Amino acid sequence: MYGLEQEPAMPDFTELGPRQQRSVIVMDEAKAMLNCAGWLAPCAFKPLAMTADPFVPAQPILPSAWTAIISRMRADVLSAKRASLPSNAAFSTARTDNVHHWNDVRIFVPRFLDTIEAQPETPNLTDTLIRSILKEYELNSEQERAFRIISDHASQKKKVAAPLLLYLGGMGGTGKSQVIKAVESYxxxxxxxxxxxxxxxxxSTAALLHGSTYHYLFGINSSTEDYQAFRNDAANLANVRDKIAGLDYIFLDExxxxxxxxxxxxxxxxAKARDRHNIPFGGLSVILAGNFxxxxxxTGxxxxxxxxxTDLTAxxxxxQQVNILGKILWHQFTTVVILRKNMxxxxxxxxxxxxxxxxxxxRYAACTTLDLQFLRSRIANSNxxxxxxxxxxxRNVSVITAWNAHKDQMNRMGSDRFxxxxxxxxxxxxxxxxxxxVGARKNSSNRRPPTVLxxxxxxxxxxxxxxxPNTSQHFPGKLSLCVNMPVMIRYNYATELCMTKGQEEIxxxxxxxxxxxxxxxxDIxxxxxxxxxxQIRFENLPDNVVPLVRQTRVVTCVLPTxxxxxxxxxQVDILPNFSMTDYGAQGKNWTYNVVDLNNCKNHQSYYTALSRGTTAHGTVLLQGFDERKITHGxxxxxxxxxxxxxxxDEITAARCAGTVPDNVEGTTRNQLIGSFKYWKKNGSETNQNTRPVQETVPEWRQLSRPRKPVVPSQATTNASDDTQKSVRAPTRTESKSTMMPPVGFPWDSAxxxxxxxxxxxxFCNLWTENPESWDETFQRSTKYLxxxxxxFKEVVACRTSLGGARDVVRAALHxxxxxxxxxxxxxxAFVDLASALLPTTPFSMAKLKCLSCGVESASDYHAIQLCHSILPGFSTSDYWLSDYLTSLTCQQSSTACVxxxxxSSMWELSGFQYLPELFVVCSYDSHVNYDKSLTFSSCGxxxxxxxxxxxxxxxxxxxxxxVRRDGSIWYHDGITTGSNLLPDGHISSLPISNFLSGAKGKPAVGAIYCRTWP
Structure with missing residues (x-):
């Protein structure tokens, strides 16, 4: 035990772990940067007089009582929306309206779009209401189009069987929120x-629009919400049904x-809550809004x-099927309105x-010289x-930064400064x-034995x-507070009461x-x-003052070792609000916006941070930035x-104006765009009954997590047989290749x-032979590749050298x-470098099967990964890689048949899900020989x-x-050949033993394979 305010001294750790060493360096860098920008300078003005005494309610209330009050007020907000709900609305919405239309699983085309602006202006009640709202919210033509699409669809009720799936896009400041406020008023x-x-x-985004998080409203699991996890049980679904009773339209922002x-x-x-399992979103209309x-x-x-x-296979x-179905759903949002006017x-x-x-x-990572010049003019104290x-x-504006370590350092120093x-x-x-x-889990980068606690x-x-806080999942162990200090909530207490994660407070x-x-x-x-x-009002509290009670949850804490x-x-789940990350800032807007762009990882991070500011005058950069991230495309x-x-967007506008024929339609974006392009190409002379061939659209269906792995396909074919080895010699034309000689990376002696x-x-010579195709493959592999x-692009543009390019990637890996x-x-080691550049994702799945009785069971074993290691012991004599891979697809396990x-032992049977674009083999066995090609059976x-x-x-x-595309072989040794490579024959003529056994006395330790040359 310790005496009051006698905090135990911080132990002196003589040896920090690599992560903590890096964290200390990063925090020191942040302090130096803030000092250079003038952020830590003494206050140059007299602060406004503020109340110094902490507020205490006249009538004490226990934390448990506040929790109950918050729950009741939150329920009252949701109940108020259902106050006018007809007694039979929940039942009729879920079951009775036009059931016969929904037996067809196809996606309906919203035909009402073709007649929106062609409708006669009848002085009915709905038309008067729409005109009144348009005038009140001052909607421009683009906003009006989106509003009219939704309001017209809503006013037709039973006349329109198809749900509306609409995307509302546009940059910040174009008025997406204004449209939704108008719809809500309607x-x-x-x-x-x-x-x-x-x-x-x-x-925070939901609170700005008087809404809820979709996790809470739809009962989907989220670690930050105060409700039970996403389950299939009746209680959870009954709760969701109660919340969405009478619901027809969902607006989802960001x-x-x-x-x-x-x-x-x-x-x-x-679909589960509405008991309509074969219809997207259970038949509800959905409006998605945001800016990509x-x-x-x-995650995801x-x-x-x-x-x-968008192709589903067994x-x-x-x-993977879940992700594909999600993308199929997104491609069914064919009604699109893009807002472009700055409001x-x-x-x-x-x-x-x-x-x-x-x-x-x-937005396109295509900033010009003038753009860069403007951004540099907003750097603090630059001139x-x-x-x-x-x-x-x-002075006290929250700084947007990319790193959590910088955020914590700014919050700590900002608290002291305040x-x-x-x-x-x-x-x-x-x-x-x-x-x-019991015991601390050792970090993968820490090679010392773990300390047992x-x-x-x-x-x-x-x-x-x-x-x-970044070492304890942003749940602080110690809060240093004073009255009037800016803080930020880190927990969704009640989104409907603006007590939500990301909300700023004093x-x-x-x-x-x-x-x-x-x-x-x-306590509170x-x-x-x-x-x-x-405005939020609690009894016995001033306006907009809310109580935050202590929360308890399990966190993983990283120690200095x-x-x-x-x-x-x-602890009460808040943090000081002198800094936040770019992800935490998304969805917010300020008149004054201070950002640190130097460590933002890409153009989307730059855009998110800068677009939070509403004016150029109020936007300030703490330091310089990497202009390549916003100019490379x-x-x-x-x-x-x-x-x-x-x-x-163009098609939607044309359909609203009635300038396209009826045969311009489609159930997905590809179908609709193809139909539109076909019509524009052929013009008005096109036969109305003639339409382009439509793609097959996979049906929406609800998936259940499988209990067994998929049935494997056939094993690999031995690529070392006579057919594989007798590779055709190049023709005379091919031998006179016009390809430029390959280049290599020079050795760094220091x-x-x-x-x-x-x-x-x-990888460089692979990339240079088809930069466009391989660039996309490299980008989606790992961040280091x-x-x-x-x-490589920088080298081509003569903005760096090969050695400089290597050093950038090496620094990131270090x-x-x-x-x-x-x-x-x-x-x-080659295996460590390969594992960092390529994901260890398996491209084969396995199952256990008894060959006697045929019983099958699931297996957690994945036979082959994109970066695969071969351990010694497969054979005491030389063998081909293809033989080894084939053996993995059918091997006896130690599990007995039940x-x-x-x-009777079970057999491990593996099949390949897809053909990898890159496949790296790291071998610890000197007996393996590498085939010139490998053949896989994938999807038949x-x-x-x-x-x-x-x-x-x-x-x-x-x-x-x-090995190049033309079959030529080149040898590289950074010490002796430098940036050059030595020609070493052709893959068709070089003896197999000479090629595969080694190079200049060095045995092979690994190989890289790629898809057939495009």
């Missing part, structure tokens, strides 16, 4: 507010944060992902115009005319921690309290007690909401997504680089795992991947051979 004035619900992926699997989960849960130039989802592939197709895993800055200054143009170009942070408007500016004293409040695991002693408790007071360690513990924190979207320990922590998949959405040089040389592709990717004279008994087809490089090792030095 339903409210008709007394049908129960028919319309607003949801969002995050609580769709860029929605992954393919998340969209599928929403549709599945609604912003950050993608944190984005809706525009190029790695997710060989796919459950998760935020109608009287824009010259700077505002330059700011908006920079953001427009940034005498540059912005200054030491002003009343910018207390100093206002002559206040910070009060420390400590968490109540209990050990949940049986209890949290004084030293360990001090470590947990004083560690930054500390007004607290009630505390003495915890088990004889130190202050927060009273905060005033900053600019809430609506990089070991991990699981702790049950009780966007991926082909994102560019295609923008192009297709623009086409769908920091031994032979491993990087060999592997990067193989994607970074390597970006560096920052990731400094012990595995060291500097100086310590080498890097029916036949111990005498026999397909090949070709050898494109072999890596050799001897005396701690790594070299490589590459």
């Amino acid at each position: 339903f409210n004035r008709r007394g049908e507010q129960y028919r319309f619900a607003i949801v969002a992926p995050t609580g 769709v860029s944060m929605l992954s393919c699997n998340a969209l599928h989960d929403i549709s599945t849960q609604l 130039a912003q950050l993608p989802p944190t 592939p984005p809706l525009y992902s190029g790695s997710i197709g 060989s796919l895993t459950f998760n 935020r800055q109608k009287q824009a200054s010259v700077q505002d115009t330059a700011f908006r143009q920079a953001l427009t170009n940034m 005498s005319d540059g912005p200054c942070l030491n002003t009343p408007e910018l 207390a100093s500016d206002n002559n206040a004293e910070l009060v420390n409040f400590y968490s109540v921690d209990k050990l949940r695991s 049986t209890a949290i002693d004084g030293d360990m408790q001090a470590v947990l309290w004083n560690s930054p 500390v007004r007071g607290w009630t505390s007690s003495i915890g088990p360690s004889a130190l202050p513990v927060l 924190l009273y905060v005033e909401l900053s600019d809430p979207p609506r 990089d070991e991990k320990v699981s702790v049950s922590r009780s 966007i991926s082909g998949y994102l560019r295609q997504e923008f192009r297709e959405l623009d086409l769908l 920091n031994y680089s032979c491993g990087y040089d060999a592997v990067f040389t193989i 994607g970074l390597l592709a970006e560096q 920052a990731f795992q400094p012990l595995i990717f060291p500097y100086n004279h310590d080498g890097t 029916h036949c008994g111990p005498s 087809l026999m397909r090949q991947i070709q050898l494109c490089g072999i890596v050799y090792l001897k005396d701690f030095h790594i070299t490589a051979r590459i």
Whole structure:
């Protein structure tokens, strides 16, 4: 036990783990950067007089009582929307309306679009209401089109059987929220507010629109919500049915944060709740809004992902099928309205115009010299005319940064600075921690034995309290607060009451007690909401002052040694609000916006951070930035997504104007766009009954997680037989190849680089033979292979050298795992480098089968991965790689058949799900020989991947051979050949034994294969 306010001293760790060492460096960098920008300078003005005494309610209320009050008020908000719900609405919505229409699983085309603007202006009640709302909300032509599509669909009720699936897009400031406010007003004035619900992926976005998170409303699992996990039980579905009773329309904002699997989960849960399992979203109309130039989802592939197709096959895993169905759902949103007119800055200054143009170009990572010049002019203290942070408007603005370590450092220093500016004293409040695991889990990068813990002693408790929040899943061990300090909620207490994760507040007071360690513990924190979207009033509290009670949850804490320990922590879930990450800022808008772009990972991060600001004058950059990230262009998949959405917007506008014929239609975007292009190409002379061939659209269906793995396809074909070995010699034309000689990476004698040089040389020559195709493959493999592709572009553009490109990727790998990717004279193993560049994703699935009785069972074993290691022991004599891979597809296991008994063993049967674009083999067995090509049976087809490089090792030095598209072989040794490669024959003429056994006395340790040359 400790005396009051006698916090135990922080133990002195003489040896920090690699992660913590990096964290210390990063925090020191942040401090230096903030000091250079003037962020830490003494206050240059007199702060406004503020109340120094903490607020205390006149009538004390226990935390449990506040929790009950919050739950009741939250339920009252939801019940108010259903106040006008007809008594039979829940039943009729779920069962009775036009049931016969829904027996057909096809997706209906909203035909009402063709006659929206062609309808006669009848002076009925609905028309009068629409005109009144249009005038009140001052909607422009684009906004009006979106509003009329929704309102016309809603007013027709039973006349329109098809649900509306609409996407509302546009940059920040184009008025997407204004459209939805107008739609909400439309339903409210008709007394049908129960028919319309607003949801969002995050609580802060949902609160701005008076909505809920989709996790809460639809009963989908989320670790930040206070409801039970997503289940199929009757209680959960009954709760969801009650919440969506009478619901017809769902508006979901910030769709860029929605992954393919998340969209599928929403549709599945609604289908279950409405008992319509073969209809997307259970037959509800859905409006998605957002901007795909912003950050993608944190988990799961984005809706525009190029790695997710739209073809369903039995060989796919459950998760792959979920992602595909999610993308199929997204492609059925064929009604699109893109808002382009700036409604935020109608009287824009010259700077505002330059700011908006920079953001427009940034969406495509195509910023011009003028854009870069403007952004540099907004760097703090960059020149005498540059912005200054030491002003009343910018002093306490929350800084947007990319790294959590920077955020924690800024919040800590900002708290100290705020207390100093206002002559206040910070009060420390400590968490109540209990050990949940026996022993600390060792981090993968920490090679020391783990420390075994049986209890949290004084030293360990001090470590947990004083560690930054990013080491404990952003659930702080110690809160240092004072009255009037800006803070941010980190938990979705009640989105409907604006008490949501990401909401900004000001500390007004607290009630505390003495915890088990004889130190202050927060019981209730009273905060005033900053600019809430609506007024919140609790009894006995001032307006917009809300109570935040202590929460208890299990967190994984990272110790300074990089070991991990699981702790049950009780604390009020807030953080100081002097900094936030780019993901935390998404969906927010401020007049004054301070950003640190230097560590933002891509153009979407840049765009998200900068577009939070509403004016150029209020936008300030803390330091410089990497201009390459906003000038190199966007991926082909994102560019295609923008192009297709623009086409769908054009089609929607034409259909509203009645300028397209009836045969321009489609159930998915590809069908509709194809039909539209066909009509435009053939013009008015086209026969109305003649339509282009339509693609087959996979039906929407609800998936159940399989209990057994998929049936495997056939095994690999031995590529070392006579047919495979007798490769056709090149013709005379082919031998006179016009291909440029390959290039290699030179050796770094100061920091031994032979491993990087060999592997990067193989990938470089692969990339240079078809940059467009391989660039997309590299980008979606791992971030390090994607970074390597970006560096190849820099080399081609003469902006860096081969050695410089290597060093950029090497630095990133060193920052990731400094012990595995060291500097100086310590080498890097081929297997470690290959594992970092290629994902360890398996492309084969396995099942256990008894060959006697035929019984099958699931297996967690994945036979072959994209980066596969071969251990010694397969054979005592030389063997071919293809023989080894074939053996993995059918091998005896140690598991006995439950029916036949111990005498009958199960067999492990594996099949290939798809043909890998890249396949790396790392061998610890000197007996393996590498085939010139490998043949796989995938989806019923026999397909090949070709050898494109072999890596050799001897005396701690790594070299490589590459095989080019024309069959020529080249040898690389960064020490002796430098950037050049030596010709080493042709793959058809070089003896197999000479080619595969080694190179200049060095045995082969691995090979890289790629898909058949395009």
